[in-house]
Amino acid sequence: MTTLTQLLPAPVIDEATRHLTENYVFPEVAEQLADLLRRRLAEGAYDVDTAEELSRLVTEDLQSVNGDRHLRLKYHAEEVPPGRGEAVLASIRGQFEDSLGGVPRLELLDGGVALLELGPMLYPLDWSAEPLGAALTLVSRAQALVLDLRGNKGGDPDAVAYVCAHLLDGRTHLNTMHWRGGTRTEQSWTPSHVPGARFGGSKPLYVLTGPDTFSAAEELAYDLQQLGRAVVVGEVTRGGAHPCEGWTVHPNLEVTVPFGRAVNPVSGTNWEGTGVHPDIPCTAADALTRAHELALAKLAE
Template identity: 65%
Template structure:
């Protein structure tokens, strides 16, 4: 006798109410939060969310959530496999799977002609308690190089603590990188490079080039932006996607996770961030030619 698992019923109105409440309570911009909550409830009452599946509902609600200010961290994600109800559990489970499949986020370490090292990170700058060991090993390997090309073209997210850890190998001395402001405008957290890093530092004087693409997002953007604003690296490639707000996740249905930005980043140099604009390269070029362009720049500088 064959048994089947019946998917949980999709109570669209209840899901929308839950999403509206969470956005209203937690979204970092209170005025936009109220506007979005009202929009969701109005469209639900009008029958606009007659979705046949949880996946279709996620797409429709995400489009509405992003219709006010285009915040790419704000949305509803569909998970094919049911996700745990605990806050943030769905994201953490998915991230752990990607960590285990990607050598901890270190995609490539290579020494090119002329003593120029390439370190490619992808797909994420994983939580530091997982990623510290593979990152420390990779950054120590490239430390003796004459110049470094840091390839972030495929990085689509990350942890600010991990960004600070990587920057610690590329800067001399403790450096303030970022301040997170809460919904109320208070300082929620500050990020600085660590006073000590395991292994060898590349240091703060040799040339660094950061490669970006139109897919580089969130944590990958922060690492690019921090180094660029400090004048520590030249960014080579394409303008990034433009998502600067740290987020939290809530399970609003066994297959649906709501992502809500709960703070905003303020860079100590620029006084702002890359939200909506992306990180603009110092040397614009197509992403697929960025490595060759950076290598030519490094070779010319070293010569």
């Protein structure tokens, strides 16, 4: 049941700016944004009645300097627990169960082409490894694969690496993460072993994208595209490349702050602000039909 908690904007802004200045990957931008939020608070811009309205106003301000879509004051209709990362885990657990562990659709299309939809997000790997592994093992027998990410709004980078491992032939460098301050980096590789069979790195692979494809789902499409492993079909994605963490700052509000940036080893950059651009542009609604046609034509060669 939804509960109503008194809304006091000042402590929310104080906590949000603290997490922002301590963790945002771009410290100079963090200071600009913190000053902006404090000024707007003093002006009375955040004197609103609901947490949902405060979420909207603060998010607009957080994204006003550099357009980082991972910078948010996120509203949760149900109260969420305190702590780092706890709000999002509490809010997505029901979605995980309702989507069969993030694999809501698996279908064999005409001509030996498999369709695998991953969504509405890529869930934490300690939750999702079993359903993802089962689905990817099953489609490994297909002659071609269409991976549908049109409704996928992000999730766990480890799940991205796990999916990629099934679609490539060997351990592969996907990204290098540059953490706040630029003094520490960490490489992301696919795991060397996966349970079950791999679809592998040679059979035709198509990835569907759309304007709702975001964050870790964009990474999955971008990594496979840059490696030359997949043909991306559909529309340009939303453009959020920075890994982020969330902190509960009110029982119904979570501030999410990016603490690193991804650098792809092939492109030397990422999809932040630009999105992933499809190899075969078409409307998201037509992307499945188009990808299926491409797969059948490729198999007929």
